[in-house]
Amino acid sequence: MLSYRHAFHAGNHADVLKHTVLLELLAYYNRKDKPWIYIDTHAGGGCYALESEQAGKTAEFGEGIGRLWARDDLPAPLAAYVAAVGQFNPHGRLLFYPGSPALAMTQARAQDRLRLFELHPADFESLQRTFDREQERVQVRRADGFGALKGLLPPPSRRAVVLIDPPYEVKDDYRRVVDTLRDALRRFPTGTFAVWYPMLSRTEARMLPERLAELGAESWLDVRLAVRSPARDGFGMFGSGLYVVNPPWLLPERLEKTLPWLVEHLGQDEGAGFDLEHHIE
Numbered sequence: 270m271l272s273y274r275h276a277f278h279a280g281n282h283a284d285v286l287k288h289t290v291l292l293e294l295l296a297y298y299n300r301k302d303k304p305w306i307y308i309d310t311h312a313g314g315g316c317y318a319l320e321s322e323q324a325g326k327t328a329e330f331g332e333g334i335g336r337l338w339a340r341d342d343l344p345a346p347l348a349a350y351v352a353a354v355g356q357f358n359p360h361g362r363l364l365f366y367p368g369s370p371a372l373a374m375t376q377a378r379a380q381d382r383l384r385l386f387e388l389h390p391a392d393f394e395s396l397q398r399t400f401d402r403e404q405e406r407v408q409v410r411r412a413d414g415f416g417a418l419k420g421l422l423p424p425p426s427r428r429a430v431v432l433i434d435p436p437y438e439v440k441d442d443y444r445r446v447v448d449t450l451r452d453a454l455r456r457f458p459t460g461t462f463a464v465w466y467p468m469l470s471r472t473e474a475r476m477l478p479e480r481l482a483e484l485g486a487e488s489w490l491d492v493r494l495a496v497r498s499p500a501r502d503g504f505g506m507f508g509s510g511l512y513v514v515n516p517p518w519l520l521p522e523r524l525e526k527t528l529p530w531l532v533e534h535l536g537q538d539e540g541a542g543f544d545l546e547h548h549i550e
Contacts (some may be wrong), residue, residue: 275392275436279317280330280354280366282535283509285337286494287434287465288372289350289527290511290520294430294461295376296349297517304380305428307373308421310414310449311435312385314392315399316357317366330366332496336534338363344527369432371399374407383407384421386414415449423457434465443473447480454486454514461515468508470499481512490516490547492524494531498540507540521547 278284298305317323319330337343337351353375357365367375370385377383383406387393393411400407410417418431433449435442446464453462466477478491495508513520528543535541 275313275317275368277323278329279368280319280334282329282333282494282496283465283467283506284366285333285347285350285531285535286492286509287463287511288353288369289346290463290492290513290524291369291430291432292350292353292372292376293346293520293523294463294513294517295373297519298428298430298461299376299378301428302380303428304378304382304426305430306382306384306421306424306426307370307377308384308418308429308431309370309373310386310418310431310433312370312387312392312396312409312414313368314387314395315368316371316395317368319364319366330363332535332537334366335363340534344530346523346527347530369434370396370407373430374400374403377406379406381406385409386412386417388413415445418449419452419456422453422460424460427459429457429460431460431462432465433462437467437474440473443477443480446477447484450481450514451484454484459515461513463514464512466510466512467506468493468495468510469506470503478510478512486514488515488549489513490520490524490549491544492528492546493544494528494535495543496535496541497537510544516547516549518549521545521549 353372356375357367387396397409400409450462467474490513493510497507499507524545532541532543
């Protein structure tokens with residue numbers, strides 16, 4: 270199935286959490302001059318026009334980046350995130366939302382590289398256009414990122430941030446996420462891997478963080494942000510999470526100062542809240 274299009278959801282609360290953490294990971298890697306590689310298994314379209322028919326149909330960005338855009342009281346990680354989004358909106362109006370690879374590119378230096386995978390034909394073409402002028406540093410492939418990842422590990426630099434962010438439109442995605450991370454850790458145990466997952470009532474979604482923890486990574490962080498209570502009928506995403514293997518040691522402290530702010534300003538009802546667990550060697 271290739272029905273999922275992130276353009277309908279660009280800039281929503283899940284993107285706020287995911288992209289704030291992603292930028293924190295890459296900023297930490299930039300503390301050293303040694304090059305890194307960013308690998309995105311499900312890269313999407315690259316950049317999204319918020320005035321498009323797709324984004325306007327749901328307008329989910331209004332409940333996400335839209336609530337942060339004009340504020341001047343943001344915690345430092347959120348300020349860095351909004352500044353990165355601002356690079357795609359130089360005139361001050363929030364017209365475009367950069368996807369994960371585009372935001373990663375804001376942190377990339379001359380020596381760093383991006384490897385991006387996308388299967389959806391329309392999103393693949395959009396992704397190619399987004400990085401058309403960066404072919405020296407960025408490789409875009411129309412391929413299944415689950416399978417393609419193993420061919421890139423370990424990278425020559427031994428420094429990599431890998432985002433595993435499938436649409437979870439089929440149940441098998443949950444199994445493949447676990448299998449892919451297991452194989453990736455066997456090939457490259459010191460890499461930083463970030464797995465995004467939806468908070469849903471369905472069993473597969475509820476069990477995924479536990480199944481990821483059972484892989485036995487020595488250093489990990491699991492962060493979840495719920496913006497509302499689960500729907501009574503059991504449908505719909507009410508939050509999201511990221512399971513990060515080999516996170517920076519300072520990430521928990523930075524998130525602990527950021528998550529309460531997000532709950533206050535992105536929360537939609539009394540069910541809003543966050544969870545943060547970690548064990549960092």
